[in-house]
Amino acid sequence: MASDDGSSVAATQSGPSQKTSWFDKTRRILLVIGIIYAVILLLLCTPFFQRQTLYLNNIRIPLFPKFDLPEKYGLAPNKTLNMMIPTQDGESLGAWFVLSDRYYHKLSASPTRESLAAEHIQVAVRNHPTILFLHGNAATRAFSARVQHYLTFSSRFGANILAIDYRGFGDSTGTPSEQGLIRDARAAWDWLARKGTIAQDVLIVGHSLGTGAGAALTKELGRDGITPKGLVLLSPFSSIREVLETYQLFGLLPLTKPLAMIPWASNLISWVLVHKFDTLKIVPDIDLPVLIAHAENDWDIPDSHSDVLFNAFLDRVLPKVEVPGNALTATKEEYKAMSSSIKKRQAAKEKLVHQVDIPGFGHTESFWDEKRQRNVTLVKTLWGAHDYCGAQEGVQDAIGRLFGFF
Ligand SMILES: *[C@@H]1O[C@H](CO)[C@@H](O)[C@H](O)[C@H]1NC(C)=O
Numbered sequence: 147m148a149s150d151d152g153s154s155v156a157a158t159q160s161g162p163s164q165k166t167s168w169f170d171k172t173r174r175i176l177l178v179i180g181i182i183y184a185v186i187l188l189l190l191c192t193p194f195f196q197r198q199t200l201y202l203n204n205i206r207i208p209l210f211p212k213f214d215l216p217e218k219y220g221l222a223p224n225k226t227l228n229m230m231i232p233t234q235d236g237e238s239l240g241a242w243f244v245l246s247d248r249y250y251h252k253l254s255a256s257p258t259r260e261s262l263a264a265e266h267i268q269v270a271v272r273n274h275p276t277i278l279f280l281h282g283n284a285a286t287r288a289f290s291a292r293v294q295h296y297l298t299f300s301s302r303f304g305a306n307i308l309a310i311d312y313r314g315f316g317d318s319t320g321t322p323s324e325q326g327l328i329r330d331a332r333a334a335w336d337w338l339a340r341k342g343t344i345a346q347d348v349l350i351v352g353h354s355l356g357t358g359a360g361a362a363l364t365k366e367l368g369r370d371g372i373t374p375k376g377l378v379l380l381s382p383f384s385s386i387r388e389v390l391e392t393y394q395l396f397g398l399l400p401l402t403k404p405l406a407m408i409p410w411a412s413n414l415i416s417w418v419l420v421h422k423f424d425t426l427k428i429v430p431d432i433d434l435p436v437l438i439a440h441a442e443n444d445w446d447i448p449d450s451h452s453d454v455l456f457n458a459f460l461d462r463v464l465p466k467v468e469v470p471g472n473a474l475t476a477t478k479e480e481y482k483a484m485s486s487s488i489k490k491r492q493a494a495k496e497k498l499v500h501q502v503d504i505p506g507f508g509h510t511e512s513f514w515d516e517k518r519q520r521n522v523t524l525v526k527t528l529w530g531a532h533d534y535c536g537a538q539e540g541v542q543d544a545i546g547r548l549f550g551f552f
């Protein structure tokens with residue numbers, strides 16, 4: 147016993163000094179991390195850094211792009227017209243118009259670039275569906291993941307594609323902003339209209355950041371009494387705010403989680419956020435058929451964003467829950483009414499929503515919105531990550547069936 151005591155005293159004597167230096171080091175490292183974190187957050191409060199990190203339009207992929215040579219990125223010779231589209235407020239947007247393969251293959255001779263502009267586009271938009279493609283942040287319309295969408299849309303769907311680079315992206319002029327992107331989407335729409343495209347033949351397809359612009363465009367068109375064929379949201383977000391709250395750096399580090407501990411931080415985020423893209427708020431203004439697709443292995447935007455959006459569409463057709471006006475003075479009857487209305491809502495949901503599990507691929511949920519005579523479908527895939535969700539044939543087939551491309 148005595149010797150045991152002695153040795154333990156010796157051990158604790160050498161202990162403290164080691165412990166303090168280890169403790170000091172850790173504290174210093176944490177302090178540095180904390181300062182870096184605070185600086186990043188402060189920078190993100192400035193409109194300039196917000197713009198840089200949200201749009202990432204200065205990330206030019208591919209490097210040294212040859213927009214006037216779409217063939218370089220895999221498109222058939224003279225199937226694509228490279229051009230500039232003017233916006234209402236004087237910007238100029240780089241854009242590609244890709245012909246439907248069903249049209250392109252029927253031509254007896256390969257078109258020239260001149261004949262594409264002068265005649266083929268006008269004929270193709272009148273005889274085939276057209277997809278207005280609104281890409282996500284970073285890179286340009288020549289980015290390989292995007293080109294892959296044009297290739298499959300024009301072949302499997304037989305659709306024409308108009309893909310634009312928003313202001314500040316690619317060879318477009320200007321600086322990106324929320325209003326600016328919506329204007330750009332509208333400029334692309336107006337260009338199609340000038341070529342003689344019928345609204346009902348145009349499907350608006352947004353990817354990632356482009357879903358924000360696409361949803362806002364749909365709302366604006368609805369206000370003008372224009373009804374496109376539908377809206378597809380690929381890897382969407384419910385709002386930028388939600389992205390900030392759910393974003394995980396490298397899919398691991400929750401970036402703004404620590405802020406959740408500060409009660410006023412959440413209000414602060416809303417207040418400093420210049421570019422909101424609040425798609426969730428726009429849902430009640432969208433009456434078109436809608437397809438939402440999201441990969442479960444999306445590391446940039448979690449697929450819960452798509453659940454939120456789908457539920458918002460669903461919310462409009464389900465019976466409301468009767469919540470007592472004042473929880474403290476509510477009578478037993480009021481509580482009974484509430485619980486029965488919750489049950490009714492749940493039953494209505496189960497009856498309405500049709501779920502199909504597709505082994506090896508994912509699952510779909512859909513419902514028919516009787517009042518608006520439209521189908522709303524959510525496709526959840528196991529694969530595809532953030533950029534290639536819509537490049538999967540299973541997702542394309544769901545789009546094709548819903549919008550009558552086959
Ligand atoms: C594509 O168009 C260009 C210019 O209009 C023309 O010179 C070229 O021959 C065309 N390419 C093919 C394969 O016809």
Ligand SMILES: *[C@@H]1O[C@H](CO)[C@@H](O)[C@H](O)[C@H]1NC(C)=O
Nearest residue numbers: 500512513514521523547548
């Ligand atoms: C919605 O459309 C999809 C694709 O056409 C179809 O499979 C599904 O059954 C439809 N759902 C409802 C509830 O109408």
